[in-house]
Amino acid sequence: MTTDRLRFVLFLNGLFILALAVAMLVPAIVDFAADDGKDAIIFVSSAAAIGALGSMFIAAFKQDQIDLTDRRTGLLITVSAWLSVSIVGAVPLYNSGLGLSWTDAVFETASALTTTGSTILVGLDDMPPGLLIWRSLLQWLGGIGIIVMALSVFPALRVGGMQLFRSESSDISEKPFPKVHQIARNILIVYVSLTLACAVSLDIAGMSTFDAVNHAMTTIATGGHSTRDASIGFYNSLAIEIVTIVFMISGALPLAFYAVFLLNRGKRSAIEGQIIPFLSVLAAAILACTAWNISQGMSPPVALRLSAFNVTSIMTDTGFATADFSTWGSFAVGLFFMLYLVGGCAGSTAGAIKIFRWQILFEGTGRALRIMLYPQAVVPVRFQGKSVDDVAISNVRNFFFLYIMTLLFMSLLVMATGLDFLSSISSVAQAMANAGPGLGPVVGPATNFAAIPDTAKWLIAFAMVIGRLELVTFLAVLQPWFWRR
Template sequence: MSSPVSTYFRSHAQFAIFVNGLLLIGLGASMLVPALVDFGTNNRDAENFVICALLVGGTGSLFAAAFRQHRTGTLDRRTGYLITLTAWLSVSFFGSLPLAVSSLNISMTDALFETVSGLTTTGATVLSGLDTTAPGLLLWRSLLQWIGGIGIVVMALAMLPLLHVGGMQLFLSESSDVSGKTFPRVGQFARAIGAVYVGLTLACTAGLMVAGMGAFDAVNHAMAAIATGGFSTKDASVGFYNSVGIEVVLIVFMTAGALPLVVYASLLMRGRRAILEDGQVFGFLKVLAVAIGAATVWNISQGMEPFLALRVSAFNVTSVLTDTGFATTDFSTWGSFAIGLFFVLYFIGGCAGSTAGAIKIFRWQILFVSALRHLKTTLSPSRILVLRYQQKQIDGDTIAAVRNFFFMYLITFVVLSLAAMATGLDFLSSTSAVAQGMANAGPGLGPVVGPATNFGHVPEAAKWVVMAAMLLGRLELATVYVVLLPDFWKR
């Protein structure tokens, strides 16, 4: 008699392995791109990329061939959770191989950290000497972010709503910003999102080149900006260029990456009404404007010249709120108010259906209107108030999902922060490293993990804690936690 676990494995997990195999085939093929770049520059890492491409692609082919008979398996909720989690774990491991065997001479832990940071579009790095790093390796880091970015959007708009993760059911394809009227077929929706993603990347590349950035750097920074990733080709990040034009272009496209990508496609088909109907967009832009204004006023009060204050505040606030991770200066030295402001921004994030991370604007909006209703009904207990969000009534299950998400987010943040402190990191470094990891935001705060340094010198155990934070934050917590429940594996 078979156990419940083996029964579940036969009926569901084999299909997940088949899907993982297809993803690894695509990942292996993508490794040939930096291989060609390194071949063109006579860099010895080209051979490593080719070997890794064959290994990863071959492994994926074996998985797909061995379990191809299960490709039509039932995609129920449990299978959805399993595919989502295992896909991110497998792609993270196999994607780290080119870095682990490269001329960088880094440990497997560092290679995994860099890969997880890229795929989750976090942008935290363990590498230094980027200015002289082989171009193929730099391009691979950017490709990881770009691949992760489109994967995040597909997951957020296609998988998470079906799994009812943290209130994401509001964005079911038949009812919300993925409108069934606008995109009547899943294939059409996927093509529209892909076209928007590629179009924004090309537009950002062109803008950066016009602003004075070289072609190679422009491609890398464009992929990082649209994916709200933050990997740069320079140790000093965007501050290396000291260009107002480049900063303005990146501000525009970092913001674009933090807005729902489906809105752009809807904008082409339905005009500006598509933006007016999405309450997230204006909510996010309002928060962004207020945060930039607050940082600017604070910097001026500290003696900074007004234009410089606006310039550095606009760029760095946008980078943190959109969870991108670029930096032009060490904003953790701006004083206590600025540190507090940036710490709060780690928990806000962009819009659902974007490449940005953190808690996301729509959950804050729902929590706010829910709290407001509570206050009003406290004043008038017999009063009946209907909560609405984006012209839809919010049911009790959705509100409960949002509240549970906030609770899980807070508990996860506290536990991981304590774990980071146990590795020897100080309070600010630990809490900001975990906060940025869960938000997929890039740099932490302070002299240890702040914008002026990287994660290369933190304890190895702390790197694993931050990796866990990055994956948990990107997978919206419940996607990971539910798989750990014993009930998940029962019939």
């Protein structure tokens, strides 16, 4: 890694930090409008300090031109940007009147930016509006991906960009648009349009306008932060739950699918290859959970309503809740833990392993079993209408191995802080999947992460970032060979 490339990485980090400082003016304006000058000043002062830091990076490391010919610089930009904004974004929370420690402030910010939705905050119902909108805005920015948003300006900086987009999304599908800035522009248009549609729908369904805007941002981002301690369960509204389910699913589908569908005037696209399997698994999980809850004494309508919302929330890695599903019995707990690992479609705002990897894994395993019986048979593995080569299949298997080993290793470290087995492994699983609530009485849907040790909070926050970067991106940067010239 040359000095010029490291300077360029720091220069771009300065741009991201400066952009985050500008975003802090939004909650400042909200607080001023609510006659809360004290909290508004906190955001303004934080924006000034962070903006100055970002400007210093830009001025000190500005590059007239840089030619990116390998993936290392793109990977380092991706990793460093998520780490830097997770740290500087914690400044307003730390300086607020909530009395948060630096650990809690970073945990909350990392949870928001990675669209995880885990929280250490209580008393959300009475919290200043600026802080609530800041948490939601962080999740909204994290959902689209700060780096993906910046792709639209990369051509002016003489950056290739597509390589970075692939490291960010880990999408193996075909390139839907010919140029990077077209990808960024169309995805951003879709993202904003879905957010507006969700906000209007929630407002019509009965939420206040302020709550509707907040929940729209966190729903489309599949983030799960709420303005209420009881999450969506606070409203006890079937209409709100149905709207939220629809838009949680919308956020878990490939964002490029909407743009391709509209631009091609409804013609089918290869991007659709993940959608039907995703919806099929989701429907099967809802039916299984409903049947289990009925067998445990719930009435069928209540069982279907609770199962549909909470299963959708966990499988899309959103993290909203309308009930404490960790008390539904061992089958339900096991089902929800498995759903942590499934996730949404590649190219969506959802996290976890992603449905396309499961598709390739099952297809590849099926071929391996068949070849055991018929060694001379030619059994192709196909995905989205195209043949998948052995290298791609091997990469998916390697990803599964790394994911499970990282999950077990991080869980063991969290157990060493004193947490019980279920709390530890579910905390890490939801963090890596960017899902939100854990399982059990300590970190379950009815509680939060405030009571766990600080060391565990840092480990779980670290797992959130690893999960958001889809593991391999982060692990590659840690290798010694990555830094060699």
